[in-house]
Amino acid sequence: EVQLVESGGGLVQPGGSLRLSCAASGFTFSSYEMNWVRQAPGKGLEWVSYISSSGSTIYYADSVKGRFTISRDNAKNSLYLQMNSLRAEDTAVYYCARAPGRGVIYGMDVWGQGTTVTVSS
């Protein structure tokens, strides 16, 4: 079964850091581009970051650029999101999502169940 499982969310104070993980199974992880997408409470979906299959190409939304770092370990079938200098507006459910062909033509076809990040003092 194709599956993505996020972990690492929690409660953190403003200015703090958190590292999210996404464990992939059921497919050849190293062949797929990946994204992080978040959803603030009661709000819509917001794309956060993209990483190519090899990790050589990375993009960030302006709202997180300079604070978040996406990475992957293809040997461990894992995707990561290091989040620093967290703000209250980063409070959201964070999803990892598979994006074949960058997702341009095929969309984001597999999503994890999400992990909740709460930034509050």
Added chain:
Amino acid sequence: SYVLTQPPSVSVAPGKTARITCGGNNIGSKSVHWYQQKPGQAPVLVVYDDSDRPSGIPERFSGSNSGNTATLTISRVEAGDEADYYCQVWDSSSDHLWVFGGGTKLTVL
């Protein structure tokens, strides 16, 4: 920055047809994807590349895209179709390369 505009809500009776629109400047030149999200669950891709369906998605879900409007059509609506629906495109000129619409809440009456 590229903007996708969806109606906040659409209501439809069971067995009827629901149409959810997604407006964007010359969106017809882009590939549009649609996601269904039920409360407390992750989004699910229901239509990609304007009108294609992933395996396992019922034929009742279809899409079209032309000019400045893309449309998700759900035929013979069922109670289980009640959910939020989001359109999405990739836009290289945006600060958010993968742009989502604001979402439409589909209510089955």
